[in-house]
Amino acid sequence: MSQPQHLRSDYAHFQPISTRWHDNDLYGHVNNVTYYSYFDSAVNAYLIEVGGLDIHNGEVVGFVVSSACDYFASIAFPERIEIGLRVGKLGNSSVQYELAVFKAGEDEACAAGRFVHVFVDRASNRPVAIPQPLREALAALLVGE
Template identity: 80%
Template sequence: MSSPMPQRSDYPHFQPITTRWNDNDTYGHINNVTYYSFFDTAVNTYLIHVGGLDIHEGEVVGFVVSSSCDYFASVAFPDLIEVGLRVGKLGNSSVQYELAVFKAGESEACAAGRFVHVFVDRASNRPVPVPPQLRQALEFLVV
């Protein structure tokens, strides 16, 4: 990765996550695909609790349309981690999240990633503007 390693101070919001025994792979560390679950958990927890997203019956849902992750250091069960969350770009109907996984209390990231949500009407699957309450919550995270 050509950019500097993400630091804890780069993120305005953190979601604590407890690693699980089955997150480890045969090599003794958290499997790479599990990091995407960490990202999804951090973002959706924020959207539900801060942005008021109703994942069960709301008219608007977020679809992931792009994602990536870079890895710097291993994490393994029973590590406690915190996922840093910020918004790199907030568009009319989309948002690009920038995330980093930190071991609890450490300042340098073990992994950093990004993904893009496009908000769509649940019934039609067509893009819609980010709802006002969600937009307000996301604006707090814009860097």
């Protein structure tokens, strides 16, 4: 079964990441679970830098409630990679991110994943509407927008 292509041109934002020595596993490539930390880092960097998310004192935080990743080619330390980011669905209190891992300068993804954030009130852990500055930042990445 062939995998769908995930191309650099399909993504609206890119977060550069340097692989680290301890990302490699015994097989000599980045371990599969590490891709999730790359995704989390790319999304949160965007939310903080572009959306103004205050991870320390803000009233709203994002909880990951679902995630998945498909792998197409290996990466390994000391490669430089870029995480492509786009938004597939934007709801009232939730957002589905679509992400891809690219070796720096390459057009085809080595992996593609997705995860869902539900934004909640920090004190009650109950879902809340996505604050307007975050919503605007996320809408800018919405597929087809």
